[in-house]
Amino acid sequence: MGLLFKEKLLYPGKKNRSGQMRNNIILDFDGVIADSVEYSFMLTKKGLKKFGLEGIETLEDFRQMKEKRPYALFRKAQPGPLKALLMVSYARSELSKDFSPPLRRGVKRFLEEQKRKGKRLFIISNNFRSVIKRYLKSKGILHYFDHVSKSSLIKDKVAKAGRIMKKFHFSENDAVFITDTDEDIFEMSALKGIVTIGITGGFCNEDRLAESAPDYLAGSFSEISRIIDRL
Numbered sequence: 001m002g003l004l005f006k007e008k009l010l011y012p013g014k015k016n017r018s019g020q021m022r023n024n025i026i027l028d029f030d031g032v033i034a035d036s037v038e039y040s041f042m043l044t045k046k047g048l049k050k051f052g053l054e055g056i057e058t059l060e061d062f063r064q065m066k067e068k069r070p071y072a073l074f075r076k077a078q079p080g081p082l083k084a085l086l087m088v089s090y091a092r093s094e095l096s097k098d099f100s101p102p103l104r105r106g107v108k109r110f111l112e113e114q115k116r117k118g119k120r121l122f123i124i125s126n127n128f129r130s131v132i133k134r135y136l137k138s139k140g141i142l143h144y145f146d147h148v149s150k151s152s153l154i155k156d157k158v159a160k161a162g163r164i165m166k167k168f169h170f171s172e173n174d175a176v177f178i179t180d181t182d183e184d185i186f187e188m189s190a191l192k193g194i195v196t197i198g199i200t201g202g203f204c205n206e207d208r209l210a211e212s213a214p215d216y217l218a219g220s221f222s223e224i225s226r227i228i229d230r231l
Contacts, residue, residue: 031202
């Protein structure tokens with residue numbers, strides 16, 4: 001697909017006020033770095049069945065769910081505190097056993113290029129940090145990242161981004177956020193200065209991702225590289 005933009009390529013309020021390129025790239029993990037849609041679908045289906053909860057039957061059903069992560073789907077069943085703790089323990093156990101989906105096409109080259117250009121790279125995710133770091137290490141890309149956030153079962157990516165910005169001394173006007181879901185775009189819109197880029201082919205279908213109105217919508221990491229070069 002070609003590059004898709006809002007009516008304005010970049011809102012005036014989102015220009016880097018220093019006149020320099022944005023040097024901090026924050027990425028979601030599942031569906032952006034790891035091509036984990038099918039893996040997450042199977043884990044969700046298995047987990048819901050294990051705990052006697054209403055499940056989902058097809059990958060398309062899974063893609064169309066407004067809440068897409070396994071933990072969010074578990075929460076929808078309102079299982080009670082004890083069962084919820086058991087579900088989280090189960091999810092961590094299953095993810096720790098063999099989390100080995102492929103990398104998204106082009107992501108390793110993208111990371112290499114951005115580090116060569118002096119960018120700093122960060123991950124914010126609801127997945128477990130230990131699982132993410134082990135996966136990144138197995139793929140030979142852990143060293144590209146300056147920080148990987150802790151996991152959480154609540155929507156707190158704005159708070160996670162804020163903690164990263166405070167720790168590494170940069171503002172939202174010097175940051176880019178890359179995600180594959182409309183939920184993330186809606187949530188991160190609270191950071192008025194950050195540039196949001198939606199990448200298709202992940203957990204969210206393209207139409208819904210476009211409707212969430214990211215600043216840019218791209219179909220590949222090569223397209224994202226060109227977008228970042230122009231910021």
